[in-house]
Amino acid sequence: MTVLVFGGSSQIGHYLLPLLAARDEPVVAVSREARASIPGVTWLSGQLPDAVPAVEHVSAIFSLGPLQACARWLSKAAVLHEPRVVAISSMSAESKRASEVPAERALSQLLRDSEVALAEACAKHGSAWTVLRPTLVYGAGLDKSLTPIARRAMRLRVFPLPMGHGMRQPVHAQDLACAALAALDTSIAAGKILAIGGGERLTAGEMFARVRHSLPIQTLPLPLPPWLLRAARRGVGKLRGPLSRLEADLIADNTEMTRLLGVQPRPFRPDAECWRRRPG
Incomplete structure (x- = not known):
């Protein structure tokens, strides 16, 4: 039997x-791009939802990329053996539900619709499924949130520090991988959507401060006063959503995830390796 992974380069x-x-x-x-196979892992070229190569005797499927595309493929695929399905969604399904930015509300709805579509596709094949909803993910230099901030600060030698008081709960990608693997082997997690955050809650301001202290070079801290953030929120469209959430709590309750999967995510203690891009 074979484990099929979408989003393995994430x-x-x-x-x-x-x-x-x-x-x-x-x-x-x-x-989507050809990659050299490694011991235990064979890479195939393909793309969801309509250009997936045939893989026989699939016992499990991991969806680590766009959930909508995986659900569309699974709804039409000729899958045998009722494979176990573990998929990654996002806490944005809830945290952006009432965003003042229309595009973010649309993303929230898309995530929730995709979760429903995945469950329906799994029901068609008789497959058990588990969806994990992580908070902000970091750890391999591939995220689009904290890593760009860290790299920009290293390049410019200046680190902007917005003083947000909303709570954050960054989760390391390795802990999320362990949770996904545990979900594969845990039958009582079937049919569950599980929130997962890091092992520590801290303010947005403290989160950014810890990223700065983790950098391998010295950067000049540049505190951003509230009046400047309010002006940027009104005047810079792409910053409207992120700045509006600085005072909002973006956290997850790990209680059910830990009870079912036995995973205890680590606290937020980043180091310089977290911002170095790893090979996908």
């Missing part, structure tokens, strides 16, 4: 693929 895939390769089943990872 930051979660960076940590999940070695864990899967250490097990007995062969692993097939599908990527």
